[in-house]
Amino acid sequence: MASEVNKGAPAAQATARHIEDLILEGSLRPGDPLLPEREMALRLNVSRPTLRQGIRLLEDKGLILAEPGGGRRVAPLATSITxxxxxxxxxxxxxxxxxxxxxxxxxxxxxxxxxxxxxxxxxxxxxxxxxxxxxxxxxxxxxxxxxxxxxxxxxxxxxxxxxxxxxxxxxxxxxxxxxxxxxxxxxxxxxxxxxxxxxxxxxxxxxxxxxxxxxxxxxxxxxxxxxxxxxxxxxxxxxxxxxxxxxxxxxxxxxxx
Structure with a gap:
């Protein structure tokens, strides 16, 4: 089932918030690889530039990690103890x-x-x-x-x-x-x-x-x-x-x- 971002907030922030919600509720788990950008934008029903900006917000927070080759995954949030x-x-x-x-x-x-x-x-x-x-x-x-x-x-x-x-x-x-x-x-x-x-x-x-x-x-x-x-x-x-x-x-x- 496709997820869809709430369009009531600025697009990039709403996209980031939606992904945060998925992480918080456990639908996205620590270490999970994200879909390719094109497919993820389609699933969330947002443009690729909007998705890119939203992902950048999450990367700045340390919630999403960029990988060599262009992939991204959910950060290992559950290992915050050093x-x-x-x-x-x-x-x-x-x-x-x-x-x-x-x-x-x-x-x-x-x-x-x-x-x-x-x-x-x-x-x-x-x-x-x-x-x-x-x-x-x-x-x-x-x-x-x-x-x-x-x-x-x-x-x-x-x-x-x-x-x-x-x-x-x-x-x-x-x-x-x-x-x-x-x-x-x-x-x-x-x-x-x-x-x-x-x-x-x-x-x-x-x-x-x-x-x-x-x-x-x-x-x-x-x-x-x-x-x-x-x-x-x-x-x-x-x-x-x-x-x-x-x-x-x-x-x-x-x-x-």
Whole structure:
């Protein structure tokens, strides 16, 4: 369906505002490449010079990035925390725990809102994400299952129809994909954990589809509590293993007979 710019404001500003709205509501996502200029002007029903001026306004704001070769894409808006600060936070175990605690609260809120506000399009998206989780699980493909996991959570945020929550959670999910705070592959490398995670994702999906806000919130919070506990167990097990290896090697500084 073609979008059309509101002609009530000066053309270039109205074009820029329309694209801003698409970014804010999540229709244009961080990193999305934009259509070629000719096609985009047709979709927005504006002239190419007007589009060019509107895009320039957005580039000046840092919302759109020009690329070599003339292409443009949406700026990575959801990574406004500077890389050094993210690296510092990710290196501290107590911050990782805080991150998971925050996600637990926001996930419950998002699932509850999604159960109340999701429309047919949202529910279809959630269904596709759940089907991908099932397929990856059946194929014993931890990498694809972990990616489908994040996509399901993003679909829940979108279905919440809360723009601020969506943008915050997109930032957190972007960090999760990159393994900033923890490595999801460690979770999905354990078959017994994968079974529980799929059941929990199914519970989140089903309660949202059933329009059960309390059940959806409870399912999302239970899922995050479980994730926090299992990750803590993995970290503790890895620490014990390191100690055992150091004992065998004498801390790398003792002479062994």
């Amino acid at each position: 890389d050094p600060l993210v690296e510092l936070m990710a290196s501290r175990p107590e911050v990782v725990e805080d991150y998971l605690e925050l996600r637990g609260t926001l996930e419950g809120m998002a699932a509850s809102l999604a159960a109340t506000r999701a429309n047919d399009v949202d529910r279809e998206t959630l269904g596709r994400c759940m089907a991908r989780i099932d397929q990856a699980h059946d194929d014993a493909d931890p990498r694809d299952e972990a990616e489908a996991d994040v996509d399901l959570h993003v679909a829940v945020y979108e279905a919440s129809h809360n723009i601020v929550l969506l943008q915050i959670m997109r930032a957190l999910s972007g960090m999760l994909r990159k393994g900033v705070f923890h490595n999801r592959q460690k979770l999905y490398a354990r078959p017994e954990v994968r079974d529980v995670l799929r059941a929990q994702h199914r519970a989140i999906h089903d309660t949202i589809i059933a329009r059960d806000p309390e059940g959806a919130a409870r399912a999302a919070i239970d899922h995050m509590h479980y994730t926090r506990r299992v990750l803590a167990e993995i970290v503790a097990a890895e620490a014990r293993l390191e100690i055992s290896l150091r004992r065998i090697e004498g801390g790398s500084i003792a002479q062994r007979r």
